[in-house]
Amino acid sequence: MTSLLLRPLRGLVSVLAGNESDRQIAAGAALGVVLGLVPKDNLIAVALGVLLCSLRVNRTAGLGAAALLALACPWVDPLAHKLGLKLLAFPGMQDWYAWLYEAPLGAWLGFNNTVVLGSLMIGLYVAYPVYLITRTLTAKVRPTATRWILRFKIARLLLGADVTTRLGALT
Numbered sequence: 001m002t003s004l005l006l007r008p009l010r011g012l013v014s015v016l017a018g019n020e021s022d023r024q025i026a027a028g029a030a031l032g033v034v035l036g037l038v039p040k041d042n043l044i045a046v047a048l049g050v051l052l053c054s055l056r057v058n059r060t061a062g063l064g065a066a067a068l069l070a071l072a073c074p075w076v077d078p079l080a081h082k083l084g085l086k087l088l089a090f091p092g093m094q095d096w097y098a099w100l101y102e103a104p105l106g107a108w109l110g111f112n113n114t115v116v117l118g119s120l121m122i123g124l125y126v127a128y129p130v131y132l133i134t135r136t137l138t139a140k141v142r143p144t145a146t147r148w149i150l151r152f153k154i155a156r157l158l159l160g161a162d163v164t165t166r167l168g169a170l171t
Helices: 002-017 022-037 043-054 059-088 091-102 114-149 153-159 161-170
Strands: none
Touching: 002 059, 022 043, 022 059, 022 114, 043 059, 059 091, 059 114
C-alpha cells in the first residue's frame, strides 16, 4: 500500500535527481504532450502510449505531461475541431483518407474524427518547442534541484541510495 502511494513521489524525485539525461526527460515530456492532447479512444493514443513505454524516454515526465494536458483538452478541442475540419476537407487528401479508413484497423485510428486529427496535428506542432524548452529548463534546474533534494533523507530513501549503501557495506 505504501509503495503505491510513494511511487509518484519517487518518480518526481527520480526525474529531478535521477541518472537520466536532459534529452530523455525532454523527449518524455514532448511525447507526453502529444499523448495528452490526443483523445484516448483510438488507436493513435494506444500507439503513443506504447511508444512512451517502449522508447528510452523518461516515463514520469511523459505521463505527467500527458495528465496535465488531458486536463486542458476541453479548452483545446474547439481549436482542434476547426483544424481537423480544414484538414479533412483538404481536396488533395480525400483519396488518402478514404483508403486509410477502409484499411484494416483504419477506422480505429480515428483520422475520420476532426478532433482526433486536429489534436494530433496540434500535438505534433508543439512537441518540438516543448522538447527544447524542457531540455533547457532541466539543464539549468536539475543541478541545483539535485543538490537540494539529496539533502533530505526521505529523498535518498526514495531513490534507494541508503538501501544500496547498506547492501554495499554488507559485502
